Amino acid sequence: MIFMPENKKYANLESIIHPRSVAVIGASENPDKVGHIIMGNYVDGGFPGKLYPVNINSTGTIMGIKSYKSVLDVKAEVDLAVIAVPAAIVPAVLDECGRAGVKGVVIVSGGFAEVGNVDLQNEVEKVAKRYPMPVIGPNCLGIMDPRSRNNTLFLPSFKIDKPKIGGISFASQSGAVGSSVLDMINHEGFGLARFISYGNAVVVDEVDILNYLMHDKETKVIVFYIEGVKRGKEFMEVAREVTKIKPVVIIKGGITEAGAGAAHSHTAALTGSYQAYEAVFRQCGFSIASDLKDLLNFAKIFSTQPLATGNRIAIVTNGGGTGVITTDALYKSGLKLATLSKDSETSLRKVMPSIVNIRLPLDLAGDADDKRFGDALNAVENDDNVDAIVTIALFQTPGADSKLAESLIHFGTQMKKPMVVISMGGSFTQAHKAIMESAGLPVYGSPSEAASSLVALIDYSKYRGKIL
């Protein structure tokens, strides 16, 4: 065994994240059983590796696949064992995994410290730590990794949108927060790298997950829901390392006294003082989300846009009032409007209709089409006074159509400055929002969401030394 420093002991999650072979312990023909749903994920999801259903009562096959009474009977390399058996027998099953040389374990079973069974949880920890294998859980949803088709989520699959393969990795102590935010990420189509629901964290914890995701080349941005941190010093060490490489968006549950009380009975974590956490998060360069929706909003900009080189914003809009409200939102957030260069003014004056005032926010008027937006975006893209762009595209207007969406995709995915779009409205707007988002352009449904996401990007750009 290779020597690993204590704080990286369980950081090698490769076998858990993209295993070549999976044993599902608690596999079942009964569709109501968790072990059945998890088997279905692999069978129906086209998992390309070896699958070993394990059930003490098995009589030959489960779901058409040769089954085993114990993981010890498999007699082949098992990268990942998923344990979905009643809590009381988890320690024994886990010990068998250790003895069988399983490389990694996810315990999805609940019924431990979160319902007061502290002794049983301690037993799990004691057994796990006899072996080198990393163990995720218990009381968690486990892993979804669309690249390797690894999926331990035991929720009805039609209730969660399918992920697109992409660069967002999301780790959540809470399964409920995990699945709903995962569903939001999948719905908006920004692309998932890894999803890790890690529950009570008896072995693999926040520190291990950060260590793993830091070096994971598929992960462009890390999104984190935590309720508490067990190893504060190690957490700070790895946090400072990871934000040198990639952004981390974090929200902590239990920041008020009442919320902390609720968190304690939930995953049995000690929440500590939020002021202390917030100070640590800021020192480490984390982007602090103040609402669950920010997790998605910030991930959208981080996973698609370059870092900024300043905080001077150009607003280009086809709605005057929305430009006014967005200007307010930027200034309330500590950002500011850019001032157009003389060159931009001159070139814009030549191409814009006389009713357009050449100043920021640049109100292109309600009849603006893709051509007028293109002329405007071309000017601000090339203006050295502009660091980032907010484009307000209101699709209720006569000139806004899928050609405009296409033009915004062109600018927003190719230019070297960050750009976000604001589009608000009903069915026609939502259809165009989906088109733009599936192409990798962050679109927000309100000025304040766009502003707070830009602030997250700009603050992190400062942390990374891109803004002097």
Add this chain to the structure above:
Amino acid sequence: MIFMPENKKYANLESIIHPRSVAVIGASENPDKVGHIIMGNYVDGGFPGKLYPVNINSTGTIMGIKSYKSVLDVKAEVDLAVIAVPAAIVPAVLDECGRAGVKGVVIVSGGFAEVGNVDLQNEVEKVAKRYPMPVIGPNCLGIMDPRSRNNTLFLPSFKIDKPKIGGISFASQSGAVGSSVLDMINHEGFGLARFISYGNAVVVDEVDILNYLMHDKETKVIVFYIEGVKRGKEFMEVAREVTKIKPVVIIKGGITEAGAGAAHSHTAALTGSYQAYEAVFRQCGFSIASDLKDLLNFAKIFSTQPLATGNRIAIVTNGGGTGVITTDALYKSGLKLATLSKDSETSLRKVMPSIVNIRLPLDLAGDADDKRFGDALNAVENDDNVDAIVTIALFQTPGADSKLAESLIHFGTQMKKPMVVISMGGSFTQAHKAIMESAGLPVYGSPSEAASSLVALIDYSKYRGKIL
């Protein structure tokens, strides 16, 4: 003519809002013309009253309907004249309306103070004030009133969702803000009473509109986007009156210096100091929105839920972590968790599974179904310690389905306490959100949106003396 006090001179907008006869001045066979789109609204929208197309070049009929060269030629009662002609001839056309005894006018044409043509706008004002008729505009979208099928919006109709008839009235100085927020209201199906886009407000202004909506029995909640107020004293007078009767949700554009600069070139309004505005708004009992999305979020709760009698909140959830974050959001907003009564504790302990801790937030666990939610909601509904309810229904979970949506609709639309729902996620969740919202239950996509909407309701309940 009946004597009207100066501040109510133009408050009778009946003929403009639900006219029995409409003249469209600038009506045209050319589909690119604003006058054509507006004619189409009435013809295709099933407007039940009389329709008089007017165009100086008309030769008998427009869109199959007998047409007139001037409104003076109509020789019948005209409740509403919609003016959609080039700016330069608006004063002359408006004068004809006055001489013809038209009862109300909407000028949708732009090209006045907002592009520097102050003299022309002054001319419009001078002409208008010779006559008793209220005049809305210029530079506006005008009226959408689904009850009377009155619709002057000259935007492509397929780009805006159709409104359901309901209790939200929305007045907007800005056409862009107006149409996008209107589209959001229509999309979520909460039901529209009147939409009034009033633009440069040369005659009918904020004061007149508040006066009208105050006494309009179809209007349950008033939503307002303003950039400035022309008659401060009268505005305060009517504001204090209206909030005694119904809630007003307001957002002011141009609250920062930069935003104010943008507003000035937009509708040529003077924005004044925001601190002064905010103080006035609060004194008058307005609910201040800090983002455009709040306009919809607050309207949802005000148009469907009763006022609260206190600020003690029960959270009922099928997701532990989301309960924690929502608890945090409530406390950050100045609300607090209720403490369950002994009776509730006893009755809940009898019906809940042992894994459910009987305390708030009440975490029903990931397998909760409509029955378990129903038992929980029944208890908190009847608990005198609980003033309002936040139900977190995560539809990714095994027990959450359309039966749960139906149960939540039952509770949320019938109980005497306010209730809101938080549901976050993708397609499956959005489908159930739409079902619940179309039945009149406010559903929010994040804890902070639910919390800020509850705060708006509770603050207004205090203002109305419902909370001591």
